[in-house]
Amino acid sequence: MIPAPFEYVRASSVDEAVALLGEHGDDAKLLAGGHSLLPLMKLRLATPAVLVDIGRLRDLSYVEERHDHVAVGGLTRHRDLESSPVLAQHVPLLAAAAHSIGDPQVRHRGTIGGSLAHGDPASDVPAVLLATRATVVARGPDGERAIAADDFFEGFLETALRPDEVLTEVRIPKLTGVPWSFQKFTRRAQDWAIVGVALVRNGSSGVGLVNMGSRPLRAVAVEDALASGASVGEAAALAAEGADPPADLHAAPEYRAHLARVLVRRALEEATAR
Amino acid sequence: MHVSVTVNGGRHDDEVEPRLLLVHYLREVRGLTATNIGCDTSSCGACTVLLDGESVKSCTVLAVQADGSTITTVEGLAPGAPEAAELHPVQQAFRENHGLQCGYCTPGMVMAAVSLLRENGAPTEAEVREGLDGNLCRCTGYHNIVKAVLAASRMPGATEVPA
Numbered sequence: 001m002i003p004a005p006f007e008y009v010r011a012s013s014v015d016e017a018v019a020l021l022g023e024h025g026d027d028a029k030l031l032a033g034g035h036s037l038l039p040l041m042k043l044r045l046a047t048p049a050v051l052v053d054i055g056r057l058r059d060l061s062y063v064e065e066r067h068d069h070v071a072v073g074g075l076t077r078h079r080d081l082e083s084s085p086v087l088a089q090h091v092p093l094l095a096a097a098a099h100s101i102g103d104p105q106v107r108h109r110g111t112i113g114g115s116l117a118h119g120d121p122a123s124d125v126p127a128v129l130l131a132t133r134a135t136v137v138a139r140g141p142d143g144e145r146a147i148a149a150d151d152f153f154e155g156f157l158e159t160a161l162r163p164d165e166v167l168t169e170v171r172i173p174k175l176t177g178v179p180w181s182f183q184k185f186t187r188r189a190q191d192w193a194i195v196g197v198a199l200v201r202n203g204s205s206g207v208g209l210v211n212m213g214s215r216p217l218r219a220v221a222v223e224d225a226l227a228s229g230a231s232v233g234e235a236a237a238l239a240a241e242g243a244d245p246p247a248d249l250h251a252a253p254e255y256r257a258h259l260a261r262v263l264v265r266r267a268l269e270e271a272t273a274r
Numbered sequence: 275m276h277v278s279v280t281v282n283g284g285r286h287d288d289e290v291e292p293r294l295l296l297v298h299y300l301r302e303v304r305g306l307t308a309t310n311i312g313c314d315t316s317s318c319g320a321c322t323v324l325l326d327g328e329s330v331k332s333c334t335v336l337a338v339q340a341d342g343s344t345i346t347t348v349e350g351l352a353p354g355a356p357e358a359a360e361l362h363p364v365q366q367a368f369r370e371n372h373g374l375q376c377g378y379c380t381p382g383m384v385m386a387a388v389s390l391l392r393e394n395g396a397p398t399e400a401e402v403r404e405g406l407d408g409n410l411c412r413c414t415g416y417h418n419i420v421k422a423v424l425a426a427s428r429m430p431g432a433t434e435v436p437a
Contacts, residue, residue, distance in 0.1 A: 001315075002293060002295070002298075004293070005292075005293055006293060007292070008336075008338055031336075031339075034334065035316065035334060038334050038335075039316055042314070042333075042334075051292070053338070055339060079328075102316075102408065103319070103409075104329055104386065104390065104393075104405060104408055105316075105330050105389075106316065106331070106408065108325075108328045108389075109330055109331075109335065189407035190317065190407050
């Protein structure tokens with residue numbers, strides 16, 4: 001399978017990428033690691049006229065401890081997340097979710113920014129951002145703005161990013177020593193999650209769901225139940241409340257709802273045992 | 275679009291269409307046909323090569339993305355390749371442990387195994403199985419492939435890739 005023809009431009013800075021996006025408008029797409037975009041282009045589900053390659057902006061690849069949060073550059077690869085000592089100490093949930101993505105070859109290329117900008121409800125990292133109340137930073141022609149994870153995922157493959165913005169950074173509150181769990185149910189090792197759960201068990205627990213709707217979701221009913229002292233069983237029973245799980249060849253919505261309840265219970269049990 | 279790459283130790287400058295995939299560049303422009311195309315959807319791993327020393331699925335990388343990089347295919351893996359008759363330790367281990375049947379997945383399996391051992395020089399059996407989860411073998415030969423990679427991990431030079 002061969003992508004439709006396109007013009008290829010390499011950006012040497014974020015500002016240049018923003019300018020190129022402004023110039024080409026909706027015809028242009030950013031290319032980072034290419035592991036969401038290129039498969040779509042090969043299937044001709046995406047046919048951008050211009051690809052703006054930001055894959056060489058190495059200064060956007062970092063994991064840094066900063067005061068009360070960890071800052072992750074938009075071009076940091078999944079491989080660098082799973083092996084980051086900073087994340088291992090302060091946000092092990094993100095390292096675990098990154099480790100569960102695809103396979104080693106995919107993790108050598110795919111980036112956190114590319115995955116988030118793709119806005120796929122079946123991706124793992126969005127659930128982590130929702131559970132941890134993370135912030136996404138985007139740079140456009142008018143400078144930088146911070147977007148709360150809750151406001152970032154707007155619909156199926158739709159995010160709050162404007163056509164001329166580059167996702168430059170993700171900021172995750174430090175969760176040093178906070179119990180957590182990442183659960184992912186797949187039929188085959190390298191598959192997308194049929195359902196996944198990202199959990200942080202702190203004062204106000206966070207629960208993010210993978211593949212339980214047209215966009216990445218928080219299990220708000222579970223969070224509220226935990227906040228008011230519900231048991232693990234009572235809270236987990238609410239895992240599919242308000243969700244709208246998709247039907248596909250892997251699972252019916254009812255099966256996904258069941259899986260969500262089971263996986264939230266397992267996540268709560270695992271976090272409690274940590 | 276101009277690309278300048280080092281493939282199996284040799285420097286090459288080529289004009290390519292931006293949409294040319296790395297696997298097609300290797301097979302059709304460079305004539306290196308050991309790298310197979312299996313699923314063509316970044317699932318099966320048959321097209322795995324090393325890009326700057328790390329495994330990638332070359333059906334999901336554009337040749338222009340590899341500009342300036344070093345690429346190793348299975349043809350360039352053994353010391354002194356392609357002229358030398360000697361096998362790379364991972365190739366040797368696959369032969370000794372019967373880590374293949376039809377051989378279609380083998381070039382990708384070998385490259386994925388080299389990359390795995392470069393990241394984890396002494397993997398457990400579980401780590402080998404997990405580390406190869408991006409490579410499918412339809413002869414169901416996983417048992418001997420895992421044995422081969424474990425054997426290779428105990429051989430000197432298993433993580434070495436000719437420059």
